[in-house]
Amino acid sequence: MAGGSGTRFWPRSRQRTPKQFLPIVGRQSMLRETVARVAPLVGPSRVLVVAGRSQARAVRADMPRLARRNLLAEPFGRNTAAAIALAALVLERRTPGASMIVLPADHAIAAHSVFRADLRLALRVAEESRALVTLGLPPTHPETGYGYIRPATAIPGTRRRVARVAAFIEKPNRRRAEALVAEGRVLWNAGIFAWRAADVLDELRTHVPAVVGPIEAALGRGERALAAAYRRIPSISIDHGVMEHSRRVMVVRARFPWSDVGSWAAVEPFWRGARNGLNTVRGHALPIDSRGCVIDSPERLVALVGVEDLVVVDAGDAVLVCRKDRAQDVRLVVDELRRRGLARYL
């Protein structure tokens, strides 16, 4: 799933090149890293990339060897239920009975072999139990930016890292997040799934027929038919549309370090190799009496004097200077640029 259009990595990310097409965490784009990470498990020829039509050029530029038919271009974004329905329909037509893994293209994941082992377990559970399997991450802190999953008591005699889901919990406030983490068993909902295509299509048809029906009817009938279908379908996430209602949902407690890299402040742990004294730097920086700053400046020199806990990003025709604990609010800059009609910076 490479269709997101994040705004929190402005000015590095722009309308046409959101985060997933950029080397935010490593040296390759997050999309390429996502594909490379699962390569030993899912060969590149079996990777489908779902993205918006307006992003198709960016996908092809980023992955020149992606087979043309493996790029599934949506007429426009209609949230994850539609993206997953489209991919599952295409996959089931091409390879009836196939299983699929659903991966957001803009997450950071360390310990790749652990990650793949967890995916293998999720696939096995999905195939054995005909379940929709979601990966849950043990929380490391009371994050308010993620949804949570409460697993049901493990079924006796089954694998200890696998459980049915008792409840999906929406992004909590700070106090609730602290209580959830204190429970001990609750997991972060990472939006990483494994299932048989036929099974998720069954559940999509049951719970969000208005999403899957029009896409199925339009498939193979050209771009205009698909666009007409997309105009009619509701925008709903796979979590709200299916996972929260289906009785076939199971969770695998995963064991790999994970982040959705939601803002510039979140890149710090991933740039550890880029520590420059007391600051975290990619590119050219000269910090004087400064600490705790995150600097991304591949082309120009950023000099700091006497500052703390800032994010400084130099990119093309714009520079961002942001307090690190306000990194989520970079989207306010994008909102304001839109409001003022300053499209050249978007």
Next chain:
Amino acid sequence: MAGGSGTRFWPRSRQRTPKQFLPIVGRQSMLRETVARVAPLVGPSRVLVVAGRSQARAVRADMPRLARRNLLAEPFGRNTAAAIALAALVLERRTPGASMIVLPADHAIAAHSVFRADLRLALRVAEESRALVTLGLPPTHPETGYGYIRPATAIPGTRRRVARVAAFIEKPNRRRAEALVAEGRVLWNAGIFAWRAADVLDELRTHVPAVVGPIEAALGRGERALAAAYRRIPSISIDHGVMEHSRRVMVVRARFPWSDVGSWAAVEPFWRGARNGLNTVRGHALPIDSRGCVIDSPERLVALVGVEDLVVVDAGDAVLVCRKDRAQDVRLVVDELRRRGLARYL
């Protein structure tokens, strides 16, 4: 006097284009503004510009209509006594008996007609009394970056804004500066002078013969002779070399708003027309929940989120982010660039 090589306006100012050649305060370079400011008093054809040989190109680029013979190029900088000796010698040879005004090319001065009236008074006192006249500014705050002048009790029956000088006081520490300002009559030493060329030459010959002698001997004998002379002469300021010792010094209490614009923090009052909400902006900026910042970015957009009291300067291949109360320490960046051999940013 356009020979300075300041480092505190990096990255806007670079080795070859120090502050006086840049529009730091207004729309023209500070040098052009200095010349324009006195134009009704001293026509452009009667302006001599003293600068280093390495700056001659910058002067000509900035002032294409300056007569070639009015650009006095020093082989290298030897402080203000030498620069003034050179100008006074040239002027006295060309126009025996002439008076001169000495102006640093990198100061900001408001209320131009008041300024010119004060200069006229200084010239009249210089000519009537054969004095070396310095302009003193009533201090507005206990500045530690300036020298001070203590006027002697005014001579009865003379003009009330004119006095002999009791003492020149070097840049004080904070406590001493507060005590000086509390005295009430003490003035800032602005380094602006008026005198007859013959009179300052007399005093230069008396107090710093080692400066004026070699220059006088080399004058008219070519660049190499002048360079040989400059290599031999000591580097000393006109204040230390002459003003503090001469018995012909008088001070005029001036009445114009003045600043030597010693750092980025000092531009704030001069950019009043550039207030953008709670910040002071030249160029393109988008401040969100930010205040007290000074932004200079003529080409690229600087977006701020949640920051206070920063200086942000975008210039060519470098960006500066500096706490406003550390603006004096921008020179540390230049020092460090030198130490690391990063000459391309200097």
